[in-house]
Amino acid sequence: MEETVEGLDRFPHPHLAVDIALLTLHAGALHALLLRRTEAPFAGALSLPGSFVRVREAVDAAAARVLAEKCGLRDVFLEQLFTFGDVKRDPRGRVVSVAHYALVPAARLQAVMTAYDLQLLRIVVPWPLHQGGAVQVVGEDQKAVRLAFDHADILGTTVQRLRGKIDYAPVGFELLPPQFTLLDLLEVHQAVLGRELNKDSFRRRLLSSGLLSATGRQRSGVAYRPAALFRFRATGRGKGKKA
Amino acid sequence: MEETVEGLDRFPHPHLAVDIALLTLHAGALHALLLRRTEAPFAGALSLPGSFVRVREAVDAAAARVLAEKCGLRDVFLEQLFTFGDVKRDPRGRVVSVAHYALVPAARLQAVMTAYDLQLLRIVVPWPLHQGGAVQVVGEDQKAVRLAFDHADILGTTVQRLRGKIDYAPVGFELLPPQFTLLDLLEVHQAVLGRELNKDSFRRRLLSSGLLSATGRQRSGVAYRPAALFRFRATGRGKGKKA
């Protein structure tokens, strides 16, 4: 880095953006939050919410700003994912994107979906457990929808990251409301991992993990024995910062 | 991303750099490859090799170029680590850095150390197993050395990533010569994890992992029973690409 920034400012350098892969759990399946593009390129296609990074703005602050401005969401789980830096990923020119991923319980999205003109589409993961690659995104008619830019890759990397992380980091809770049953949490893990899990050992593992605290309350309104409601036990760590 | 890149080019936007945290194993301990800075800021301090990303150059290509140009190293394990995007991380102005990490066996460095004026300093990890944070870098006198920019954080994130990855991904081999004994590999794992490992279960785990292939040869010149030499079994995956 011999060059001074001052000297470089007059020469072209890559643009820097953030894109947000926001996932939620809906009807037992992972869904992604998408926006309909109105301008070229990819006009009319669906894309992840994103923005350029401002000169006096930290990269993670830019990611939080996108969620607030374009989706009306604050204080959600948000973490850096991967930086996508291919030369031709944006047909407009050289744009490097620092992708982030966010996790939100579906209930929190209800309020902002129409106000911010957001779309929620189901994710189909066409590769085995820890492999990686692009995902498919399907509409209500179950037909695959094409996303703008490399956003299907970004969503794929998000799922891959989640799959690698959910077994040892408390991220499953971010997709659930504050109180949930063990079966709710099991279904989150199954949706993320894309496979069935053993109920018994899941119960034992979570109960002995120290991550749950019993609320003493029960799920009501079910026509069978109600399950106990748990809460995620705050461990005093910050939120949305580096793992 | 309503704005067009063409329209934005006339306005200031962040600069984009890559920095490389290259680790190796020397005398049973992790060491980092560092350069002595000759210009402000941090003139005289040690820093990671880095460079700005060119407009027609992919980010991972920039990282490979830095290793080739500044260290004379090609075809080494190189992976994206994390993007450091704080506003004030570079006193010259706004520079976001896509940090990468590289792993190289110490033998490969011998040839380039003096030709490229490189320094190899030992890393001290002051935090427990999976926590994270900055590391210390100590010189021959065992005194801590101050690094330029946020490079101590980048090295810390590298160790954290390695610790999280070495148990399930074949990265330990990247720090060893092509042929090695099980004890060599054990020492790599111990240096990365910063704790002693059980020899017996390590042996069983690695032998049954399918990652090793026996060479039939033995380590020679030792005053006791010689250990069998193994080779890393290529699994057909690419190298240095995304996990």
Next chain:
DNA sequence: AAAATAGTGTCTATGAGACACTATAGT
């Protein structure tokens, strides 16, 4: 009482740690 899921107790298989014991090079 019937239905359906919640939750408990126990058996088994697997893998890690511990440790005793045998093997093999150099001196």
Next chain:
DNA sequence: ACTATAGTGTCTCATAGACACTATTTT
């Protein structure tokens, strides 16, 4: 023969899967 490490066999302990059995709510 002695020494130091390589490598094997076996016992124990912790954890996941499997499954039988009991508990609790609504209809």
